[in-house]
Amino acid sequence: MNSILRLPWIWSFVAAAAVWLLTMFATGGAGALGLTQATLTFAAFSVIVGTGQMFVITLGPGNIDLAVPATMTLAGTVALKYMDTQDALVLHGIAISIAIGLGIGLANYALIKALRIPPIIATLAMSFVIQSAAIATNRGLRIKPPEAMADFTTGLTLGIPNVALTALAITGVAWVLLMRSVYGRWIAAIGQSRAAARMAGLPVDGASFATYLLCAVLAALAGFLLACFSGGAALNMGSEYLLMSIAVVVIGGTAVAGGDSNVPGIWGASLFMFLVVSMLNTYGLGAGYRLISTGLIIITVILLASRGLGFRR
Amino acid sequence: MKRLSPDALRLALPVLALSVLIISVFIMRPNVMSYNGLHLLFKLGIPIALATLAQMIIMSVNDLDLSMGSFISFVACVTATWLVDAPLIGALMLLGAIATYAALGMVIAWRGLPSIVVTLGMSFVWAGLAVLVLPTPGGTAPGWVASLMSVRPTLMPMGIAGSIIIAVVAHFVIMRSSFGVLIRGVGGNERSVARAGWSVLWARAAAYATAASFAVLAGITLVGLMTSADANIALRYTLLSIAGVILGGGEFTGGRVSAIGAVVGALTLLLAGSFLTFLKVPNDWQIGAQGMILIGILGLRLLLVRLEKRRGRA
Numbered sequence: 001m002n003s004i005l006r007l008p009w010i011w012s013f014v015a016a017a018a019v020w021l022l023t024m025f026a027t028g029g030a031g032a033l034g035l036t037q038a039t040l041t042f043a044a045f046s047v048i049v050g051t052g053q054m055f056v057i058t059l060g061p062g063n064i065d066l067a068v069p070a071t072m073t074l075a076g077t078v079a080l081k082y083m084d085t086q087d088a089l090v091l092h093g094i095a096i097s098i099a100i101g102l103g104i105g106l107a108n109y110a111l112i113k114a115l116r117i118p119p120i121i122a123t124l125a126m127s128f129v130i131q132s133a134a135i136a137t138n139r140g141l142r143i144k145p146p147e148a149m150a151d152f153t154t155g156l157t158l159g160i161p162n163v164a165l166t167a168l169a170i171t172g173v174a175w176v177l178l179m180r181s182v183y184g185r186w187i188a189a190i191g192q193s194r195a196a197a198r199m200a201g202l203p204v205d206g207a208s209f210a211t212y213l214l215c216a217v218l219a220a221l222a223g224f225l226l227a228c229f230s231g232g233a234a235l236n237m238g239s240e241y242l243l244m245s246i247a248v249v250v251i252g253g254t255a256v257a258g259g260d261s262n263v264p265g266i267w268g269a270s271l272f273m274f275l276v277v278s279m280l281n282t283y284g285l286g287a288g289y290r291l292i293s294t295g296l297i298i299i300t301v302i303l304l305a306s307r308g309l310g311f312r313r
Numbered sequence: 314m315k316r317l318s319p320d321a322l323r324l325a326l327p328v329l330a331l332s333v334l335i336i337s338v339f340i341m342r343p344n345v346m347s348y349n350g351l352h353l354l355f356k357l358g359i360p361i362a363l364a365t366l367a368q369m370i371i372m373s374v375n376d377l378d379l380s381m382g383s384f385i386s387f388v389a390c391v392t393a394t395w396l397v398d399a400p401l402i403g404a405l406m407l408l409g410a411i412a413t414y415a416a417l418g419m420v421i422a423w424r425g426l427p428s429i430v431v432t433l434g435m436s437f438v439w440a441g442l443a444v445l446v447l448p449t450p451g452g453t454a455p456g457w458v459a460s461l462m463s464v465r466p467t468l469m470p471m472g473i474a475g476s477i478i479i480a481v482v483a484h485f486v487i488m489r490s491s492f493g494v495l496i497r498g499v500g501g502n503e504r505s506v507a508r509a510g511w512s513v514l515w516a517r518a519a520a521y522a523t524a525a526s527f528a529v530l531a532g533i534t535l536v537g538l539m540t541s542a543d544a545n546i547a548l549r550y551t552l553l554s555i556a557g558v559i560l561g562g563g564e565f566t567g568g569r570v571s572a573i574g575a576v577v578g579a580l581t582l583l584l585a586g587s588f589l590t591f592l593k594v595p596n597d598w599q600i601g602a603q604g605m606i607l608i609g610i611l612g613l614r615l616l617l618v619r620l621e622k623r624r625g626r627a
Contacts, residue, residue, distance in 0.1 A: 062565065063427070066552075117611050118565050120377075124552055125604040125611075132601025139597075243379075243433055256427040286445035294436030302430045303420070 001260040009253045011270025011304075018134035019275040026282045035278065037161055041297030043270035044167035045226050049241045050248040050266045051174045052218030055211045056119075057249055058178075060191040060258035063208075065215045066082055067108060067123040068245055069238030072131035072223030076233035077138045079224050080145055087148040094224065104130060112212075115203065138235055145228035163225055170218070176261040188228030205286045247294075250274060251301045314356055323562040326617055327419055327577040328627035330610050334584045341591045342359070348470060354587055355472030356538060359462075360385075361553065362476045363531035366483045366572060368554035369563055373487065373570045374517055375500045376421065376428030380436035381528060382551035384410070386544055388532025393452025393542035396533075400455070407421040412526040418521030422514045436551070443544040449515040450543030454536045462537035475534075480576035486523070496520045502569025538623045556607055562614075581610075 020039075024032055051070055056065045077099060079093040104126065111122040144150070154164050176185035190197045199202050213238040223239070227233035249271065250256055252265025276297065280290045338354070339346050345354060364385055371378040376383075388407060396426050417435065421428050449452030454462075466474045487493040498506045499516050531550070536542050562577030563570040582603070589602050 054548065111608065113614055115608065115611050117559075117615075120565070121556065121559050121607070121611070125607045128604025128607070129601040132598045135600075136595075136597040158448065164454075243436065246430070246433055250430050250433075251469065256430055286444075287446075288441045291437045291441030291444065293441075295434040295439075295441065298434030299431055302426055302434070 002157075009265030009268055010273050011263050012252055014266050016268055016272040016275055017271060019279050023243040023275065023279040023282050026279070033159075036187050037156070039271055039274050039278070040164035041161040041229075043267070044161065044247050044272045045222050046227075046244050046270040046273065047167040047266050048170055048218055048222040048225070049245045050252070050270060051171055051263070052206040052215035052250045054252075054254050054263070054266060055178070055263050056215045056256055057173070057254060057256065058191045058248075058261045059195055059208055059211055063119050063258065064193075065108065065123050065219075066120060066242065067104060067127040067130060067213065067216070068219045069240075069242045070127040070134065071101065071104050071216050071219040072226065072238035072241060073233065073235060074104075074130050074223070075135070075220035076223040076227030076237060077235075078133050080143045081137060081141075083146050085144050085146050087146045090146055090149055093149070094148075094221075097220045097224040097298070098217055101217030104220070105209075105216030108216065109209045109212040115207075135235060138233065142232040142234070144232055145238050148201065149228040152177050153225055157234055163229060166225065170221075171263050171267065171307065178261055178263060183207060183210065188259050190262070191255075191260070193259075202285040217218075218294065247298055250305075252300065253305065256302075285306065315430075322617070322621060324571055324574050324577075325560045326610070326614050327574050327581060328615075331577050331581045331584065334588050335580060338584065338588055338591060342547065351473065352465075352470035354584065355470060355580065357535075358472035359459070359479065360531045360535040360547075361474040361535065361550070361557070361579045361583050361603040363527050364547070364550045365530065365554045365557035365561070365575045367481075367527035367563075369383075369558045369570050369572065369575040370487065370496065370520055370527065371377060371566050372555075372558055372563060372565060373497050373500045374418075374520045375566050375568070376432075376519055377555070377565070378432045378493055378524070379429055379551055379552050379591040380432040382548040383436045384525070385528055385532045385535065385550050386542075387439040387446070388529050389536045389539075389542040389546050390443045390447035390452070391456065392458070392533050392536040394447055396458075397455050408530050408565070411522055411529060412600060413519040414525035415522040417520045418517040418519075419522075420570065422517040434563055437528035447542060447544060450541065452495065452536075452542050454540045458533055458537035459540060462534060476576055476580060480573045483572035483576070487570070496523075496572065497568035500570075505590050512549070516556070530534065553582055554579070560607065560610055582607075 020035070027035075029268065030150050034146075035161060040100060044192060049072070053065060053068060074188055075097040079097045083089040083093040107127050108119075108123050111117065111126060112119050145153075151160050157165060178188075186202050189200070190204055190207060194204060197207070219238075220242075226237060230237070248266050248269040251269035252267075253262040254260065254265065273294070276293060277290055280293060340367055342350075344350055364381060368378055368381055370470055388410065391403055391406050391410075395406055397403075417431060420426065421431055462471065464471055468474065489495070495506065495511060495516050496519070498511075499513055499520070506516065532547065535547060539546065556577050557579035558570065559565075559578070560581055561574030561576070563575060565576075584604050585603050586599070589599050594602050
């Protein structure tokens, strides 16, 4: 029992469960299944984007991908435009999303490496360019997703939303990559000390490059799924995921200074963040109070987490 | 040839970039070369310069403020409502906001927290408070702010004159005063500042409070120019201010910043928008082209640093 309590990610699940109970308390138990399914669905998108961001943050101080929202928008827009509501082209659409992710990841890392600019500025500048590309492709049109994809993303399997299952599969792979593969050990080592990792002969550049690719691909996939789920791509569809992707990583117990990541925590944090919003809605609080509590939660969590972990900057 | 000091060299590129932009705008639109033309071109110069300086002070202690835009929006909302109806309460709210920043700086120093995450959380809090203060766009600028911002100095438009004054004041506060040296020292080497007998806790708190004061002025002057406010009025200032500091020769770490450079960087980004409109870049590609300009200038800076190094070796 003691060892379970010491896991850094357990608290995000405890908090999520507590908020779920509080919401149920307000509704008198009504809508328990609906709330759970909605939570799983919306958390799934944060989980996919957050997982990519977590890999980047693992690389150490200064590593962060600000191009995530623009990547989501561009992948969703281009893929839906290409598929043009035809079921036969779904696989092409997925391939296009992945290709867009790979391209953006490549461009991001090329900028970081070639211009030696901090990742924050490199991905920020890239996100301007990507956003423009998305605006130019979209032209205000809202193209519906193919029937099959719309059904899949809004559907359930054994009572569990399909997007949640997809996110679960992705986090499963991410967990294996991070905890059981040599690549995962590499990026943890790089995050703990880039200089030491280089001295030890680890492929620092290669591993960092792969990480930025992975993050962009996951963002692109999340954008694709989100566009199909919400019945079309919108130009601002990624915007809330910029802060959310960082928030779920931090609340989930990943060290912000890098080198120590946590996959299950992303799930706990994503569920928690969505549940808080729906709880405050249930209690009839407006947008202002919702934003303030979200912010206070993030700060409280980071304060509590700082006690044991001892952040380095 | 006389060697330029490293600081001067660091400043040379942003100044050059701004000059090239101004000259190209003049060539494309000769009628901009008038008092009114320049007035319109640099209208928003003062709030953007102030916001960039606020971000620069935070960056000089090795931190980053992701809540700058929502904080300035909050200040703008308070300015357009409370500062008009009940100036005393409004002023107290703004002082309270500055005190909150000082407290944040202390907590960040005390627990060794990552500033990115704390300010990320605060960005939600400020955004929420802004919505509570002003749920729908509106409000009015307090009379004295509006009249201050519509002053038309004889020599040059307010946007340019104000930016120059702000840059000079900030230069003396951050680069020339002992307070500024202390703050940049915290960014350069926290431990040695502590060993020298200074309190890093109070130094960080002072840096955050100074930054917040600049940001408050940015919000107030912004309302003076726009004559109303809304909760999203300055959200883009977060990224704009970071980009401005970097463009102006500042660094993320080591307390290497330049106040004059930051103001020049801010004005460059401001002008880049108009420049692209004059170039007839389609609206869709405006943001993208701004990103390209940012990348281009940073590429040039790398080249310059390389040259500097080579010259140092020779």
